[in-house]
Amino acid sequence: MLKPMLAFLAVVAAGSLPVVAQTTTPTGPGAASQARPARGPEQTSVPSTAPAATTSQTTGAQNQDSTVKQMNETEKSKIEKFGK
Amino acid sequence: MTYFQNLGEQASSGQTSSSPTLGRVENVSRRGLFKGATALGGLVLAASMLPRSAMAAYATGAGAMPHGVVTDPRVFVSIAPDGIVTIVAHRSEMGTGVRTSLPMIVADEMGADWARVRIVQAPGDEAKYGNQDTDGSRSTRHYLLPMREIGASARTMLETAAAQRWKVPVSEVKTGVHEVVHDGSGRRLGFGELAADASKLTVPAAETLRLKDPKEFRLIGKGAVSITDLRDITTGKAGYGADVRLPGMKYVVIARPPVTGGKMVSFDPAEAMKVPGVERVMEVRGWPWPSKFQPLGGVAVIASNTGSAIKGRNALKIVWDDGANAKYDSVAYRAELETAVRAPGLVVRNDGDAEGALKTADKVIVGEYYLPHLAHVSMEPPVATAKWTNGKMEVWAPVQSPGGTREDLAKTLEISADDVTVNTTLLGGGFGRKSKCDYVLEAALLARELNAPVRVQWTREDDVHHDYLHTVSAERIEAGLDKSGKVVAWRHRSAAPTIGSTFVADAKHQIPIELGMGLIDMPFDIANVRCENPEAAAHTRIGWLRSVSNIPRAFAVQSMVAEIAHATGRDPKDVLLELIGPARIVPFSASVDKPWNYGEPVESYPIDTGRLRHVVELVAEKAGWGRKLPDGHGMGIAVHRSFVSYIATVVEVAIDKKGVLTVPRVDTAIDCGQFVNPERIQSQMEGAAVMGLSVAKMGEISFKNGRVQQSNYDDYPVVRIDEAPRVTNTYIVPAAAGTPPSGAGEPGLPPFAPALCNAIFAATGKRIRNLPIRDQLAV
Numbered sequence: 001m002l003k004p005m006l007a008f009l010a011v012v013a014a015g016s017l018p019v020v021a022q023t024t025t026p027t028g029p030g031a032a033s034q035a036r037p038a039r040g041p042e043q044t045s046v047p048s049t050a051p052a053a054t055t056s057q058t059t060g061a062q063n064q065d066s067t068v069k070q071m072n073e074t075e076k077s078k079i080e081k082f083g084k
Numbered sequence: 085m086t087y088f089q090n091l092g093e094q095a096s097s098g099q100t101s102s103s104p105t106l107g108r109v110e111n112v113s114r115r116g117l118f119k120g121a122t123a124l125g126g127l128v129l130a131a132s133m134l135p136r137s138a139m140a141a142y143a144t145g146a147g148a149m150p151h152g153v154v155t156d157p158r159v160f161v162s163i164a165p166d167g168i169v170t171i172v173a174h175r176s177e178m179g180t181g182v183r184t185s186l187p188m189i190v191a192d193e194m195g196a197d198w199a200r201v202r203i204v205q206a207p208g209d210e211a212k213y214g215n216q217d218t219d220g221s222r223s224t225r226h227y228l229l230p231m232r233e234i235g236a237s238a239r240t241m242l243e244t245a246a247a248q249r250w251k252v253p254v255s256e257v258k259t260g261v262h263e264v265v266h267d268g269s270g271r272r273l274g275f276g277e278l279a280a281d282a283s284k285l286t287v288p289a290a291e292t293l294r295l296k297d298p299k300e301f302r303l304i305g306k307g308a309v310s311i312t313d314l315r316d317i318t319t320g321k322a323g324y325g326a327d328v329r330l331p332g333m334k335y336v337v338i339a340r341p342p343v344t345g346g347k348m349v350s351f352d353p354a355e356a357m358k359v360p361g362v363e364r365v366m367e368v369r370g371w372p373w374p375s376k377f378q379p380l381g382g383v384a385v386i387a388s389n390t391g392s393a394i395k396g397r398n399a400l401k402i403v404w405d406d407g408a409n410a411k412y413d414s415v416a417y418r419a420e421l422e423t424a425v426r427a428p429g430l431v432v433r434n435d436g437d438a439e440g441a442l443k444t445a446d447k448v449i450v451g452e453y454y455l456p457h458l459a460h461v462s463m464e465p466p467v468a469t470a471k472w473t474n475g476k477m478e479v480w481a482p483v484q485s486p487g488g489t490r491e492d493l494a495k496t497l498e499i500s501a502d503d504v505t506v507n508t509t510l511l512g513g514g515f516g517r518k519s520k521c522d523y524v525l526e527a528a529l530l531a532r533e534l535n536a537p538v539r540v541q542w543t544r545e546d547d548v549h550h551d552y553l554h555t556v557s558a559e560r561i562e563a564g565l566d567k568s569g570k571v572v573a574w575r576h577r578s579a580a581p582t583i584g585s586t587f588v589a590d591a592k593h594q595i596p597i598e599l600g601m602g603l604i605d606m607p608f609d610i611a612n613v614r615c616e617n618p619e620a621a622a623h624t625r626i627g628w629l630r631s632v633s634n635i636p637r638a639f640a641v642q643s644m645v646a647e648i649a650h651a652t653g654r655d656p657k658d659v660l661l662e663l664i665g666p667a668r669i670v671p672f673s674a675s676v677d678k679p680w681n682y683g684e685p686v687e688s689y690p691i692d693t694g695r696l697r698h699v700v701e702l703v704a705e706k707a708g709w710g711r712k713l714p715d716g717h718g719m720g721i722a723v724h725r726s727f728v729s730y731i732a733t734v735v736e737v738a739i740d741k742k743g744v745l746t747v748p749r750v751d752t753a754i755d756c757g758q759f760v761n762p763e764r765i766q767s768q769m770e771g772a773a774v775m776g777l778s779v780a781k782m783g784e785i786s787f788k789n790g791r792v793q794q795s796n797y798d799d800y801p802v803v804r805i806d807e808a809p810r811v812t813n814t815y816i817v818p819a820a821a822g823t824p825p826s827g828a829g830e831p832g833l834p835p836f837a838p839a840l841c842n843a844i845f846a847a848t849g850k851r852i853r854n855l856p857i858r859d860q861l862a863v
Contacts, residue, residue: 040339040397040398040545041339041383041397041398041399041400041401041402042400042401042402043339043342043401043402043403043404044402044403044404045342045343045346045403045404045405045406045410046349046403046404046405064371064372064374064375065371067495067496067498068371068375068376068378071375071376071378071492071495072374072375072376072587072588073587075376075377075587076584076587076588076595078150079583079584079587079595079597080595080596080597080678081148081683082145082148082149082150082220082683083219083220083597083680083682083683084219084220084516084519084583084597084628084632
C-alpha cells in the first residue's frame with residue numbers, strides 16, 4: 001500500500017496531475033464530433049422514373065408480393081384495434 | 085430435475101395430452117365481471133386470503149390481444165428439489181422492469197422467497213405464453229391479474245400437496261415464505277420438498293382460487309426489489325443483442341437505400357473487397373414500400389468482424405434510384421402541413437357548434453404548433469444474429485415482439501413457425517423501434533443465403549438514417565372565449581403523416597389510434613369542440629415512438645391552456661382546472677366514428693376527470709406552485725391522460741442572461757391505478773423527464789433531397805448528464821380499491837415538453853410553439 005502512495009505523491013510533487021476544467025459540452029446540432037469521421041459509401045443517384053410525391057400522393061407499392069400485402073393488412077388491422 | 089413444469093401429459097379432467105404447451109388460454113375479460121369488493125359474509129377462509137370472486141376484478145383488453153393470456157402455472161413456474169423457483173418472463177426487458185415485475189407478482193402471490201427465485205426469458209411463442217408484444221404500456225395492466233392467478237394456482241397446488249402428505253384438511257395449512265405450514269402441529273415443508281407431489285395435481289379452476297389480501301403483499305407495491313439484472317447491467321456482464329457470439333459467425337453491415345422507397349441500381353464492390361477481413365459483398369433483397377417491417381434491401385458487406393464490414397461498406401460505390409420521395413424536404417413539408425391546418429380537414433369530432441361559437445366569441449386565441457420527426461436512438465442500435473440449420477431458423481435479437489418476429493420470420497422465409505426460434509436478449513432501450521423486426525429479417529435471410537451464422541449490426545448512422553420515425557406534425561388550436569374569459573369553443577386541427585402509411589399505400593389520414601391520442605379524447609369541459617384531421621402524405625417510414633401522437637397533441641393542448649391563461653391574466657393551473665371541469669366520467673363524443681381507448685374497455689378505463697384534476701392538484705402542491713422563484717426562473721404545468729394513466733408535470737426552468745436553459749427541478753404526479761413496482765415507475769418518470777427534455781430542446785430529424793440529414797448523437801443530440809434535470813420528484817397516487825392498473829412506460833413523456841415551454845414563458849415571456857427549442861432562447 002505504501003508504494004502506490006509514494007508513487008502518487010511523486011506524481012503530485014512533479015505537478016503532472018492534470019487540472020480538470022469544467023466545460024460545457026456544446027449541445028446544438030452541427031457541433032462537430034472530433035472523434036468520428038462521418039464517412040459512408042460513395043453514393044450517387046439516378047433520376048427516377050417514378051412521379052414525384054406531392055401532398056396528395058405517396059409512393060404506393062404497386063407490385064408488392066401477396067405475402068407482404070397480407071402481412072400489411074393483418075398488422076394494420078391489429079394496430080387499428082389494439083394500438084401499437 | 086425440476087418439477088411443476090411441462091405436465092401436459094398429466095391427466096386433467098380425464099383427458100390426457102402429450103403436448104407440454106397445452107395450457108388454458110383464457111380471455112380474462114370474459115371470466116365475469118365482479119363489480120367492487122364485497123364483504124365475505126360468513127365465509128371463513130385461510131387468513132389473509134380473499135376468494136377470487138371477492139376480489140374487485142376488472143376487464144382489460146388482454147384477452148382480445150393476439151394469442152390472449154395464458155395462466156397455466158406449469159407454463160410459467162418450475163420448482164427444483166432444492167427449492168429454487170424459476171419463473172418465466174415472457175415480456176421483453178428494455179428498461180421498464182417487466183422482466184422483474186411480472187415474475188415478482190407471481191412470486192408474491194405464491195409466497196416465494198424472492199432471494200430463491202430465478203428468472204428465465206421466454207422464447208417467442210405466443211401460443212404457449214400468450215401475447216408477448218411489449219408495447220403500448222400494456223404489460224402490467226394486462227398481466228397483473230393473470231400473474232396473480234398463476235401464483236395463486238401454484239400456491240394452491242403446494243398447499244394441497246402438503247395437506248395430502250400430512251393427511252389434514254387443506255384449510256388447516258397455509259403458505260408462509262417459501263414453505264407450507266400446518267397450523268395445528270407446526271409442521272412445515274419447503275417448496276422444494278413439495279414440488280414433485282404438487283406437480284401431480286390438477287391445476288385449480290380460476291374460480292376456486294384464493295388471492296392474497298393486498299395488505300399482505302410483501303413485494304407488490306413495495307419498491308423494495310431491484311431489477312433482476314441490475315448487477316449484471318452495471319458491471320457489464322449483462323448480455324444484449326450484440327453480445328451474442330456463435331462459432332463461425334459472419335459480421336454484416338448493409339448499405340440501404342438512402343431515400344424511402346428507393347432501390348439500388350448498381351454497385352461496385354472492388355474497393356470494398358480489398359479491405360482486410362471483408363469476405364463478400366452482395367445485394368440483399370428489399371421490398372417495395374410500404375411493406376410492414378420487411379427489409380429495405382441494399383448491399384451487404386460480409387466480414388470476419390464488424391470493423392472490417394464497416395470499412396468495406398465505406399469503400400463501396402453505389403448508384404441508387406431514389407424513387408418518388410427524392411425531393412422530400414422538411415422545410416417545404418412543414419409549409420405544406422401548416423397550410424393544411426389553416427383550412428378545413430376531415431372532421432373527426434364535432435360537438436355542439438364550434439364554428440358558430442368561434443364566430444361569436446368575444447376573443448379567439450390561435451396557436452399553431454410544429455413538431456418535427458423524431459428518432460428513437462435508443463442506446464443500443466438494432467442488431468440481430470441468425471443461424472440456419474437443416475431448414476430451421478434460430479435468431480437472437482433485442483425485440484419487443486418475439487412472437488410477432490417469429491411469425492414474420494416464418495412468412496418471409498416461407499417455413500413453418502414451428503421451425504423458427506426467437507431468443508430475446510435484453511434490449512438496450514426500445515421506445516418502439518424494436519417492435520419492428522426488419523433487422524431480424526435481414527439477418528435471417530443472410531444466414532440462409534450464406535449458410536452460416538450471421539450478425540447484422542446497424543451502426544448509429546444506420547439507426548438514424550433508416551428509423552421508423554416519429555411523425556412530423558402541425559397542430560392548430562383556436563380557442564374562443566366569452567366576455568368572462570371562459571372557453572366556449574375549441575377547434576383543433578392536426579395534420580401529420582400516419583403510421584398507417586407503413587402498411588397501406590397512399591394513406592393520408594391518421595388512423596383511430598392516432599386520433600385517440602390527445603385529439604378526439606380531449607376531456608375539457610367545453611360545449612363546442614371540433615377536431616379535424618387534414619390530409620398529410622408520408623414520405624418516409626413512420627412508426628411509433630414512446631407515447632406516439634400524444635407528444636404533439638399534449639404539447640399543443642397544454643401550451644394553449646397556458647396561452648389562454650396569459651391572455652386572460654390568470655394562473656395557468658387555475659385555468660387548467662377550470663377547463664378540466666368537475667370530476668366526472670367523460671364519455672367519448674357520440675360524433676366520433678371509431679373511438680379508441682388504448683384497446684381497453686371504457687367500463688374499466690373511462691376518461692375520469694376526477695383523476696385528472698387530482699394529479700394536477702397533487703403535483704401543484706408538491707412542486708410548491710406559486711412559490712417565489714429567483715430571477716430568471718419560471719414554472720410551467722401540464723397534464724395529460726395517455727395509455728389510460730393520468731400524469732401531471734411541473735417543470736421549473738432557469739434561463740440565464742445568455743439564454744442558456746437549465747432545469748433545476750421536475751415534479752411529476754402519476755395515477756396509474758394499482759401499481760406493482762414503484763421503483764420502476766419512478767425510473768420511468770425520471771427517464772421521461774430526460775427524454776422529454778432531449779425531444780424539446782434538441783430533437784429534430786430533418787430531410788433534404790429525400791435523405792435524413794442527421795447521423796449520430798453529434799447532430800441528433802440527446803441530453804447529457806450535465807443538462808439533465810437536477811432533481812426529479814415522482815408522486816405515485818395510491819390506487820383506490822378496485823382501480824385497475826394502467827400504463828407507466830410511456831405516459832410520463834407527453835406532458836413534459838408543454839410544461840417545460842410553459843415554464844420558459846413564465847420565466848422569459850417567450851412562447852415556444854415550434855420544437856425543438858434549440859437556439860430560440862439565445863440572446
